[in-house]
Amino acid sequence: MSSFRPQLWRIPEVADADRLRLPELTAALHARLQEIAARFPQAVLASSLAVEDMVITDAVCRLKLPIRIITLHTGKLNPETEALIAATHARYQTELAVFHPIAADAEAFEQTYGAAAMYESVELRRRCCHIRKIEPLNRALADAPAWLTGQRRSQSDTRSELAFEEQDGARGIAKFNPIFDWEEADVWAYAAEHDVPLNDLYRQGYPSIGCEPCTRPVKAGENIRAGRWWWESKDSKECGLHK
Template sequence: MNLLEKEALILEAAQTLETQSADAVVEWAVATFPNITFACSFGAEDVVLVDILQKVSPSTDIFYLDTDLHFRETYETKARLEEHYGMSFVRVIPKLTLQEQEALHGAELWKSNPTSCCNIRKVDPLTNILGKYEAWITGIRRDQAPTRANAKKIEYDVKFGLVKFNPIADWTSEDVWNYIREHDLIYNPLHDQYYPSIGCEKCTRQVLPGEDPRAGRWAGFEKTECGLHK
């Protein structure tokens, strides 16, 4: 399928899939684009999609970006999910170790230039892994941030050059947690400690009552996204 054919398919499917359930979107995605993957960060939205994928297409690759800077609870959540579903997540690592990064860019780059740190430890590895696929699935929702407000359930990802599916784009946080409770899903315990959005330990803090749910990410910087999503 060439780019023009994909664009035509996406435009038509965007209207149809908008009214479909997350399960139906995932089913259509894996049937239409067998060479597809899911990017998992082990947050609440992502454990929902792990559960859906394990029911719909358990052979679909699910990868995670191991920055070497995640919370202990995040790594433990990954291990618990693998044991529960009897599967393994694909580990994607940066080209530079933390020691090599420090030698080249100085100590604690996340403090002096978090965008550069994200590029090295997240964006570049993501670019490399997505180059192996023709489509990917994410857990972004429209009400998470203004930068995600126009996300469609299917769209062409210009930045990475492949088709992108956002099956729960129209879900609210309440929808996510209702699904987690209803299906008794494993989730990151940091969510119970005022961490609605969980990234690297160095750049994530607790969110105070009344704050935006993503206020805990890169606090003190004019930065709201790591660069994985446009």
């Protein structure tokens, strides 16, 4: 029996060229965040606790901007992700507002379809995402004039047309992607430069992290979102938060 194990994705090493780009990128990020805060006081950063969102969180806190930071606890998070919530509170001395799914709805879904329903069809997986992510986000953004995400164009095919500013038609508010044009190396360079708190799953081969049942490590060289809903077509790999 072969004992071969594929090499997993690793956190990219920061090259000198990435460090040289960082001051310009950081200045642009600060300018974008200051513009958002000026136009939309009390805008909301919906943090997934991914490295991209942690970069934006770091910048918001450094600039002391009036941007609220929220996160979603789906009830299906890895322990490492839960630990990052506490680490973020401690590092930045700020309370992330944590939104949970409606317990009765989550329980009813599992009782009706089973705990593994997300693997049975895209429809059931998206219904689970709606209960655990979209409905809580809707509550979090109910009074927000605008919201921010950590999405980047190079993350996946479904995000290749991202712009800095969009209109969230469903909610009738502005939506911003402050690092939409950053490359993966840029994100890790910033995180290293500022010692940003990170999810320990990154050190275990997870370049993109969601709920525990729907996320797995990826092989070196694979798309960084290959471990999200890996049993589905790449064209369906969104939970609906950014639809």
